[in-house]
Amino acid sequence: MIHLFIENLPYKLTEQMTYEYNSRINDVNFFVSGNYDYYAHLKKDIETIQLLLALSIFYKRVLTNFDSATKFTGRILNKSDADSIKLGTYNLSAIEISKMNRTIITFEKLMLQYSIPLALFDYLETKEFLRKVKIYRDSLNKTNNNG
Template sequence: MAKETPIINIFTYGLPYKLANQIYKEYESRLREAVFIITESKRYEILKDSMKTVELLLALSIFDKRVISNLQAGVKFYSTVSSYSESETIQIGAYKLTGDEKNKLLGVIINYNNILDNYGLSNGLTNYSVTKDFLLYLVNLKKAEYYG
């Protein structure tokens, strides 16, 4: 029987080692904290039966904060610079960001946001600084699902 691949490995596959390692370490740290909070706090115990979902959404939220938000920043940066200077290519070191690449990045961002919308996930998924806020978002999401 094949061993199940951890979801964080799927999210970080193909990323540069330094970024993937950073994401993996944050995921491991926050997951340990989340498990502790869920098992020790009555407020979050509703999530005990949904640990796989917590793991998945935690990995997704960290990927969003570390990868997708940077792609969004790159698109916004390109749009701002090109509107002021009317240039078609922005050179950052040896890398050249063109309008076509900006459009590809924008396409990825739009598709990603559509996926989130299809599953009823909002910016609350990634709008947290402490793990408790992330878990509170999941508790509210679960209650909303339960009540209709």
């Protein structure tokens, strides 16, 4: 599922994201396989979990960096006469910062449209991610059952 998000990214980043996804998906499969009753019922939602996991990795590895870069460089460009900022080996212009901002806003709108809280993507361990997915799923079921 991660391939949906890494298609046009630099090789080194795609390699890191693929490794993280594969490692975490192995953990997910272990937890939902029946070894842990708390997570076993999530097995029927494995495709959704795979998509949410891929989204979370994309968010954490790409979009949070975009957000930080746009906030930092945006302030500098707005308060100076500079027309671009060099970050590492890359020059960010106001146009590129604007494109990055649009990407972040589009992602956040999609998450809002589908009622996916960004807090779902804030985790360190896969077990914590699954716990959040379970709570999220249970809250959706509760909302759907109450009309």
